Amino acid sequence: MLRARDAMDRAYAEPLDIPTLAAIAYVSEAHFIRTFRATFGETPHRYLQRRRVERAMFLLRITDRPVTEICMAVGFTSLGTFSRTFRAIVGQSPSTFRAQRVVLAAPTCFSMSWSRPSSFGEAVVGD
Template sequence: MLRARDAMDRAYAQPLDVPALARIAHVSEAHFSRTFRATFGETPHRYLQRRRVERAMFLLRESGRSVTEICFEVGFGSPGTFSRTFHAIVGRSPRTYRKEAAATVVPTCFTMAWTRPSA
């Protein structure tokens, strides 16, 4: 499970699916999905989405790239899916998040702790 999770952490922007991750973990797809959720508390798909959103949060705070560019850079296939997933995890849209982050002057370590997605 750790090998698969590490692969997701390294290659979050790549198209990763359960069969590929199960091969990395050397288990069947069904066993992988069940065990991953039991071990890490969320499905492999949700974990990968959260990692992508975490990276997008950093890019929204630290770069001047457009939301659409960031969407594709972190591995989402469409801006609509990105915005919907970002809002579900963070609680606000990417544009709102960027505006709030720009208005707040707080050390990065505190910002990361406060804004870490919980879902």
């Protein structure tokens, strides 16, 4: 499972499918999905989407590249899917996220950790 997760971390922008990831982990596809979810708390697809969105957040924060270019650079092939996924994970659109960026006076490791989206479900507003 760690080999497959490391492959997703390294090659998040490349097209990765379950058969490829299961082969990296040396297990069947069905077993891979079940075991990955039990081990890491989310499906392989959701993990890969979250990693892509994390990278997009970083690029939106530090560059002025167009949102469409960032969408393609992190591995999404559709701007609509990217925007919908970004909003589901972060709670706001990529453009809104960029407009609200704040320069943090903290080491990068702390700011990245602080701004990382949660992997345990959707954020609930008002709780």
